[in-house]
Amino acid sequence: MPVTTLVSYSVQRVEVMDVDGEVDASLMPALSPERITALYEVMVLTRVFDERMLKLQRQGRLGTFARVAGQEGAHVGAAFALADEDWMVPAFREAGAFLLRGMKMENFLQYWGGDERGNVFPEGVRMLPASIPVGTHMLHAAGLGWAMKKKGERSAVLTVFGEGATSEGDFSEAMNFAAVFQCPVVFFCQNNQWAISVPYHKQSQACTVAQKALGYGMPGTQVDGNDVFAVYKTVSDALENARNGGGPALIEAHTYRVTDHTTADDARRYREDAEVEEWRERDPIERLSRYMKKNGLLDDAGETAVREGAVAKVVEAVTAFELMEPPPPEEVFAHVFAEITPPLAEQRDRLLRRLEGRE
Amino acid sequence: MARLNMVEAIDQALRQEMDRDDTVIVLGEDVGRDGGVFRVTDGLYERFGEDRVMDTPLAESGIVGFAIGMAIGGFKPVAEIQFSGFVYPAYDQLLSHAARFRTRTRGQRTVPMVVRMPYGGGIRALEHHSESMEAIFAHIPGLKVVIPADPYEAKGLLTSAIRDPDPVVFFEPARVYRAIKMDVPEEQYTLPIGEARVVREGADLTLIAWGAHVRTIKEAAERLAADKRCDVEVIDIRTIAPFDAATVVASVKKTGRAIIVHEAPQSGGFGAEISAQIMERAVLHLEAPVKRVAGFDTIPPLSKLEDLYQPSVDLVVDEVIATMEF
Numbered sequence: 001m002p003v004t005t006l007v008s009y010s011v012q013r014v015e016v017m018d019v020d021g022e023v024d025a026s027l028m029p030a031l032s033p034e035r036i037t038a039l040y041e042v043m044v045l046t047r048v049f050d051e052r053m054l055k056l057q058r059q060g061r062l063g064t065f066a067r068v069a070g071q072e073g074a075h076v077g078a079a080f081a082l083a084d085e086d087w088m089v090p091a092f093r094e095a096g097a098f099l100l101r102g103m104k105m106e107n108f109l110q111y112w113g114g115d116e117r118g119n120v121f122p123e124g125v126r127m128l129p130a131s132i133p134v135g136t137h138m139l140h141a142a143g144l145g146w147a148m149k150k151k152g153e154r155s156a157v158l159t160v161f162g163e164g165a166t167s168e169g170d171f172s173e174a175m176n177f178a179a180v181f182q183c184p185v186v187f188f189c190q191n192n193q194w195a196i197s198v199p200y201h202k203q204s205q206a207c208t209v210a211q212k213a214l215g216y217g218m219p220g221t222q223v224d225g226n227d228v229f230a231v232y233k234t235v236s237d238a239l240e241n242a243r244n245g246g247g248p249a250l251i252e253a254h255t256y257r258v259t260d261h262t263t264a265d266d267a268r269r270y271r272e273d274a275e276v277e278e279w280r281e282r283d284p285i286e287r288l289s290r291y292m293k294k295n296g297l298l299d300d301a302g303e304t305a306v307r308e309g310a311v312a313k314v315v316e317a318v319t320a321f322e323l324m325e326p327p328p329p330e331e332v333f334a335h336v337f338a339e340i341t342p343p344l345a346e347q348r349d350r351l352l353r354r355l356e357g358r359e
Numbered sequence: 360m361a362r363l364n365m366v367e368a369i370d371q372a373l374r375q376e377m378d379r380d381d382t383v384i385v386l387g388e389d390v391g392r393d394g395g396v397f398r399v400t401d402g403l404y405e406r407f408g409e410d411r412v413m414d415t416p417l418a419e420s421g422i423v424g425f426a427i428g429m430a431i432g433g434f435k436p437v438a439e440i441q442f443s444g445f446v447y448p449a450y451d452q453l454l455s456h457a458a459r460f461r462t463r464t465r466g467q468r469t470v471p472m473v474v475r476m477p478y479g480g481g482i483r484a485l486e487h488h489s490e491s492m493e494a495i496f497a498h499i500p501g502l503k504v505v506i507p508a509d510p511y512e513a514k515g516l517l518t519s520a521i522r523d524p525d526p527v528v529f530f531e532p533a534r535v536y537r538a539i540k541m542d543v544p545e546e547q548y549t550l551p552i553g554e555a556r557v558v559r560e561g562a563d564l565t566l567i568a569w570g571a572h573v574r575t576i577k578e579a580a581e582r583l584a585a586d587k588r589c590d591v592e593v594i595d596i597r598t599i600a601p602f603d604a605a606t607v608v609a610s611v612k613k614t615g616r617a618i619i620v621h622e623a624p625q626s627g628g629f630g631a632e633i634s635a636q637i638m639e640r641a642v643l644h645l646e647a648p649v650k651r652v653a654g655f656d657t658i659p660p661l662s663k664l665e666d667l668y669q670p671s672v673d674l675v676v677d678e679v680i681a682t683m684e685f
Contacts, residue, residue, distance in 0.1 A: 143428020
């Protein structure tokens with residue numbers, strides 16, 4: 001009775017560009033200079049926007065939100081690989097992807113400023129709003145992927161989540177459903193090492209998130225999440241494979257949350273500054289800018305111009321956001337059901353009468 | 360017109376609606392080749408194939424969460440949860456996502472979906488197969504909760520639920536599944552969601568129930584009439600969310616007395632909501648306190664003691680007499 005090995009696995013890590021901006025030409029994705037410049041501009045815009053949102057929050061002009069600084073390489077790089085007809089199903093730390101996909105910045109601020117109307121995407125933008133419950137939205141991506149496939153569309157779904165979400169049961173169910181029904185879904189994990197105060201090694205004893213794919217019968221790959229070319233290339237390949245009927249894939253972007261978890265968090269309570277500093281050295285925007293400078297796509301003046309352009313856009317959006325009227329009271333009831341039910345109509349009317357001072 | 364039991368009526372409703380609308384997809388555990396453990400989806404797999412009658416992995420949250428994605432993607436999933444006792448992993452998907460998408464996207468992304476499941480006791484089942492937890496679903500804003508009492512209602516209400524633009528939880532009383540046969544029209548028809556039905560008119564007291572216990576209160580009313588004790592009005596709520604307060608209140612204003620009967624645990628059960636609505640809208644018409652005849656606030660006992668837990672015709676008759684004599 002021999003003992004045989006039924007399955008063995010290896011997990012690959014993809015790196016295209018090092019910290020100095022040097023790339024491996026054999027792995028470099030085919031991106032025109034214009035596309036690289038566009039990618040850089042979105043990443044810078046995301047950073048500037050994130051910094052400005054923090055200021056607004058500290059001034060009491062915006063509610064709690066999750067910062068993205070330092071993770072632009074991961075989520076912007078992934079979203080940059082999407083075609084217009086693809087869907088994106090995000091978690092809540094993907095501000096850059098929202099901007100890239102066509103969400104207006106002032107609407108993004110509107111949602112995080114406490115007005116659901118900011119969740120409405122421009123017509124034709126295939127994206128779901130942020131999902132605050134951790135790890136439950138990937139199932140929607142699986143179902144959406146199934147729907148696209150059933151309709152005969154040549155499109156795929158990108159769903160994004162953190163490494164903490166991989167501990168949730170719905171992560172497992174989503175991966176399994178997507179694999180069983182061969183849904184065109186790319187599961188993209190931003191493994192930023194920290195789920196609020198819990199480090200990765202306390203979240204999981206698996207060496208990588210990527211290897212979890214094996215248990216569901218799909219490929220899993222780790223990429224350097226601060227290397228935007230590696231992220232773009234790996235996600236592009238996985239999306240294309242999914243669109244071609246190749247089924248789902250899991251991609252782990254190995255990155256780091258250099259900021260607090262949200263504006264309500266203080267990360268100094270549970271981790272060392274030295275660790276954070278080490279990761280700041282690997283900043284995805286700096287790395288891309290070094291590559292671009294070496295390759296004649298950017299100079300110091302251009303770098304300043306991109307940043308100033310981003311600041312101007314953000315200032316304009318913040319102004320538009322602050323001019324928005326709050327939603328009228330009846331909005332509370334307006335979209336619970338397609339057609340308001342009698343109990344809701346009664347509750348609405350009672351509120352409106354009270355506000356008019358008639359009750 | 361054929362005489363159908365509830366299982367056959369639901370099966371027919373699904374088949375006809377799938378014929379009419381090819382975006383309707385049935386999914387769940389064992390719903391395909393096996394036709395469902397209660398045979399509710401019998402014959403659908405053969406007729407529509409595995410793409411429209413999907414045997415899913417054994418994962419309730421997965422079924423409902425996946426169905427949400429299907430719905431947003433333009434389909435009308437009808438998900439079966441094999442027993443309502445196993446729906447709780449999916450409760451999060453219903454509460455946190457299905458019920459909220461319309462509100463949080465101002466109507467841009469919606470979840471037209473039905474989640475069907477057998478519920479309730481009285482069938483000598485094993486543990487986790489007798490619960491009646493409809494109230495915790497009715498408590499979720501953005502969900503509709505529909506509970507048919509007989510085969511005719513099951514077909515019409517399910518057809519409406521599938522055509523509804525919002526998520527509907529559809530509780531099927533397992534006790535009724537094969538207990539009664541009645542005339543059910545072969546052609547498609549709908550029954551309105553959000554409207555209660557006056558099953559029997561009466562002048563002295565209003566009995567209110569849903570699901571399997573509509574039959575209990577109907578029998579109680581008939582016995583009280585036969586014994587010339589009193590003339591009881593019987594209301595079948597049909598949909599506990601949205602709740603049709605108008606029908607109940609109009610009845611109680613006429614009769615002056617009300618008893619709500621349900622097998623769910625009394626405290627926090629939907630009877631409490633109905634009682635409160637009556638108090639808010641008809642208190643000056645009341646001749647006696649509104650009463651609840653309900654399950655105990657206990658785990659439903661297994662079969663040996665189950666009958667003590669379920670509201671019985673005898674108990675309802677006694678409570679009606681006590682209320683009349685108040």
